[in-house]
Amino acid sequence: MSAITYKTSGVNINEANVFVKAIQKDIAGTLNPSVLRDRGAFGSLFALDLKKYRHPVLVSSTDGVGTKLLVAKVAGKHDTVGIDLVAMNVNDILCAGAQPLFFLDYIACGRLDTKVLKAVVQGITDGCKMAGCALVGGETAEMPGMYAADDYDLAGFSVGVVEKDKIINGSRIQTGDQVIGLPSSGVHSNGFSLARRVFSLSEQKKLAPELLKPTRIYVREVLPLIRKFSIKGIAHITGGAFYEKLTKILPAGKCFAIDRGSWPVPKIFQIIQKKGTINDHEMFRTFNMGIGLAIVVAAKDVSVVRTFLRRQKTRHYLIGEVVNDKKNKVIFN
Numbered sequence: 001m002s003a004i005t006y007k008t009s010g011v012n013i014n015e016a017n018v019f020v021k022a023i024q025k026d027i028a029g030t031l032n033p034s035v036l037r038d039r040g041a042f043g044s045l046f047a048l049d050l051k052k053y054r055h056p057v058l059v060s061s062t063d064g065v066g067t068k069l070l071v072a073k074v075a076g077k078h079d080t081v082g083i084d085l086v087a088m089n090v091n092d093i094l095c096a097g098a099q100p101l102f103f104l105d106y107i108a109c110g111r112l113d114t115k116v117l118k119a120v121v122q123g124i125t126d127g128c129k130m131a132g133c134a135l136v137g138g139e140t141a142e143m144p145g146m147y148a149a150d151d152y153d154l155a156g157f158s159v160g161v162v163e164k165d166k167i168i169n170g171s172r173i174q175t176g177d178q179v180i181g182l183p184s185s186g187v188h189s190n191g192f193s194l195a196r197r198v199f200s201l202s203e204q205k206k207l208a209p210e211l212l213k214p215t216r217i218y219v220r221e222v223l224p225l226i227r228k229f230s231i232k233g234i235a236h237i238t239g240g241a242f243y244e245k246l247t248k249i250l251p252a253g254k255c256f257a258i259d260r261g262s263w264p265v266p267k268i269f270q271i272i273q274k275k276g277t278i279n280d281h282e283m284f285r286t287f288n289m290g291i292g293l294a295i296v297v298a299a300k301d302v303s304v305v306r307t308f309l310r311r312q313k314t315r316h317y318l319i320g321e322v323v324n325d326k327k328n329k330v331i332f333n
Contacts, residue, residue, distance in 0.1 A: 010144025019114045023121045030128040030135040044137035055164035059098035062157045063088040067192040075208035082123020084189045087215035089158035090131040095234040097168035098160035100133035106155040107140045110147035130217045170233035170249030178302040181319040184292030186213035190239045191286040198276035210268050218293050221314045233296035237288040247329035255325030263317040265290045
């Protein structure tokens with residue numbers, strides 16, 4: 001019997017080193033002067049410029065992409081799920097009014113396929129550039145026995161910063177406030193376990209161009225809005241959608257009255273609902289239904305906010321308002 005090595009056990013350190021070298025150029029494109037490059041450091045170093053803030057508060061988020069990765073595998077297309085990974089984290093940070101500063105990724109796989117994982121990291125670096133944050137580090141773990149050879153999973157972690165007196169948490173939301181919805185780019189990164197139950201593998205492959213549209217990153221459009229206007233609440237419409245994520249920012253006794261006809265529902269959701277015979281409640285509890293981010297503003301500010309969004313060519317819809325209701329958190333008109 002020949003000697004057992006780490007390589008014969010399924011982990012190829014040399015291949016991992018090749019992969020790390022291959023992605024360095026992409027990662028370098030996300031860095032900024034706040035990132036300190038110390039070759040001997042086991043952690044990533046980021047120098048926060050305290051001169052820019054009076055009372056800085058760090059905001060963090062961690063999330064993954066979920067079973068959307070299985071659709072990517074079926075389609076053999078892996079260059080956009082990295083954008084999804086960044087989006088799921090930085091959009092959550094944005095809801096507190098924070099500017100994303102840096103991002104880290106974790107990739108677990110059964111076997112390190114350099115071509116596939118390089119495409120994944122390309123998406124991550126693209127997402128970081130869209131969000132204006134630095135990719136400061138990550139980990140790639142080859143775990144044969146835990147994952148099949150061609151399987152992988154993604155997790156991300158991001159940190160942002162906001163002035164303490166500028167934190168957005170929904171506590172100032174009042175009756176009569178208006179809800180502005182920013183459209184999603186499609187299904188985003190939630191509800192894929194249901195979508196995959198509805199569609200066969202061949203249908204998933206056929207619909208992959210639509211299903212794999214990357215989650216929209218709202219940072220560059222919304223940060224200027226936050227800095228210019230008094231925004232009362234922001235909700236990232238992800239898992240739980242309108243019934244859980246939208247209502248998360250509501251004070252007690254308040255309810256969102258949403259006008260379902262105020263925005264166009266993308267065709268992909270109509271296809272999912274019809275083919276799966278899914279009721280409306282389940283659709284609006286599982287999917288974003290075409291609204292990826294909801295912004296709450298005072299009624300007196302809605303006109304100027306919408307004018308600002310039009311000037312920066314940000315498509316949006318007035319989708320509802322805040323009403324008094326001690327029983328319900330959201331109702332649909």
